[in-house]
Amino acid sequence: MSSSSVADHPIGIDFGGRGIKAAPVDLGRGDFAGDRQRIATPDPATPDAVADVFVELLASLAKAEGIDGSTSPVGVTVPGIVRHGVVGSAANIDDAWIGTDADALFTKATGRAVRVLNDADAAGLAEVRFGAARGQNGLVVVTTLGTGIGSAFVHDGVLVPNTELGHLEIDGHVAESRAANSVRESEDLTWEKWARRLTTYYRTLERLFSPDLIVVGGGVSKHAASFLPMVELETPIIPALLLNKAGIIGAALHAAEG
Known part of the structure; x- marks a missing residue:
């Protein structure tokens, strides 16, 4: 896989209770465009701690694919309600997430354009488009x-x-x-x-x-x-x-x- 083909792909990050996983995605095929990277979810999984993991994951992806990728948009799943980038519930994550503007936090931390959505909503979009x-x-x-x-x-x-x-x-x-x-x-x-x-x-x-x-x-x-x-x-x-x-x-x- 050529680095130029990977560099143009958006990146998806799946924030779960045990692990945070990321990969570049080929939206033409509806599949990963490179290897998936995974880092254990921090404990406690506060917004700032998770943002640090995202930075590390993006660096790992860039190193693994031999690319910069700094212009690639990044999408992030969160196990909670998300309204216009702001997290509104935290049933299975740290309470510090409630009221956090996750779009703004992750965009500032990573230097990328980051958009956040509910994890089940992400799965729904994928299954309708590609599944x-x-x-x-x-x-x-x-x-x-x-x-x-x-x-x-x-x-x-x-x-x-x-x-x-x-x-x-x-x-x-x-x-x-x-x-x-x-x-x-x-x-x-x-x-x-x-x-x-x-x-x-x-x-x-x-x-x-x-x-x-x-x-x-x-x-x-x-x-x-x-x-x-x-x-x-x-x-x-x-x-x-x-x-x-x-x-x-x-x-x-x-x-x-x-």
Whole structure:
């Protein structure tokens, strides 16, 4: 891979609870344009500490690809609500994030044009443009089943941000407290029992929003054959395709086109 081809690509950074990962993205192919770099998430993961990791990651990418890349836009996922670059929630990250203008903080720290978005929204953008929902018109709901339940609405290719559908109350329970993959693991649910809970969850989304397609992401989506056929809906429901690449690809797409 020539350094000139990599230098022009936007960079996606996926900020997770255990690791922060980054890669240049080829938006023509919807795939990484170079090797992914990873650094462990700092503890505590305050905004300033995370910004320092971003600087280190960008330097590692430049060294690995033999490029400067200082003009490449950078997109960043954050596990929280993001309004116009400002983080508005911190359910699974340090409380110091609440009210932080992450766009401004990371742009100043890195010297790059940085744009931040919710992690599930990034995955949704990637799946609609390059993944399981490619070419699908109308409303696509992308959900990520993990520690909680993330969600993204994409209508005719346009993101409607910050839906947070894992926090819906269903039958007196917060949805993700009953149907997240972490609950399946902690309660040792069979695939069949979990599929019944997922059916309740997805039928609620179906009634409320009448989507044209539901895409199921998160790491557990690689086991989709074990549970998705038992989720009974009228709406087509399919597994995501991009798996752990989705956040980085969606973040880079957001930075380049958002």
